[in-house]
Amino acid sequence: MRGTAQVPASKSESNRALIIRALAGAGELHNLSDANDTQLMQRLLLDPTAAEFNAEDAGTVMRFLTAYLVMTGRQTELTGTARMQERPIRVLVDALRELGARIEYQGQEGYPPLQLLGRTPAPATEESADFTELKVRGDISSQYISALLMVGPTLPHGLRIWLTGKVGSRPYIRMTLALMQHFGAVCRDLGEVLEVRPQAYTPTDYTVEGDWSAASYWYAVVALAPDGSHLTLPTLRRYSWQGDQAIVGIMAHLGVHTEFLADEQVRLSKTAVGSGFSQDFTDCPDLAQTVAVVAAALGVPVLMTGLESLRIKETDRIAALQTELAKFGGFLTDEGDERFRVSSTGFRVNGQSVATYHDHRMAMAFAPLALLGPLTIEDPKVVRKSYPQFWRELEKAGFNTDPAPAPVF
């Protein structure tokens, strides 16, 4: 294994930059992601008169657009796939209602689809109030908090959010604040409290970094490749806003060494694996599948915590991992108290077929196992959500895929 693999641009950064640019009115965005989640966000933001918006299976699109559309006074319906209609949104809807938004549930209370009916300005806050205040729980999805923060500068008194509960995916909140600041917003992260001053965004240019969550699949490839393998990934920064850069430290336990080169490149090389470790995924839930598969394949025991949010993503990722790993001799055992242990006995790849449950990360997390033997990935098009060129890049790296990857768009 030698060479260079292209990762897509970060869909998380792209989708924030698109919302903030829409609020700023202008600004050039470079290296936007070709992920369906980002292409979709771009198309929907360009459609000012649509009577219905479909966020498909994109959590950021659903949550960010709910706040953006309703707070900019749009009256429209916002829906998504069958799975999106099972992903909760009540925390965000309740918070927006407190800000004067009129939102109705079209189906089940607490879930999309939503009817957005515009906004009646909230009762005049006292003159002395320096911020409009909200209490928001942080233990279901950080996307609600990012969605609220991004519209914060447009509110007459700005916004002060008190976070309650165990806050998950916090690096994504920091990324939101960092991008807002890049576009001239004045905000402060005080831990439990987040503050945004009322102030127009400044039109600014931004170049999106490569996607560290997508990079994790190349870490998996190097971890499972023969000794002496190495791989270069362009567009990844040493100082990243993405919490999934945590893959650098995690994969050091699984035999991948990272070197940051000049010109925003990282070089991965294969080294010795460690004897086992514990890892909390609260800050980086999207890495859990990659790590579980590699650890099981290498026979490195891992105690995984912080997986709570995995149950409400594209699929129940804990159940999906348990079912699919078992086909190979891998286990993700629930030890109670939200602790899960990865283990394996006689892990073998010999033609199994992996179900992907409409989840791009199931497909990409299991694909690197092809280094150990042949396997089938069902419904390979799922990768279009975040990494449409994934199969093509694997072919370029020397994997044989049948059928050969076709353009996914």
Ligand SMILES: O=C(O)C1=C[C@@H](OP(=O)(O)O)[C@@H](O)[C@H](O)C1
């Ligand atoms: O804000 C974002 O861009 C994201 C936040 C995370 O979701 P949660 O906050 O729901 O954990 C992550 O899993 C998702 O892929 C992208």
Ligand SMILES: C=C(OP(=O)(O)O)C(=O)O
């Ligand atoms: C959970 C994910 O995305 P979202 O929540 O934005 O649909 C993901 O990309 O793994």
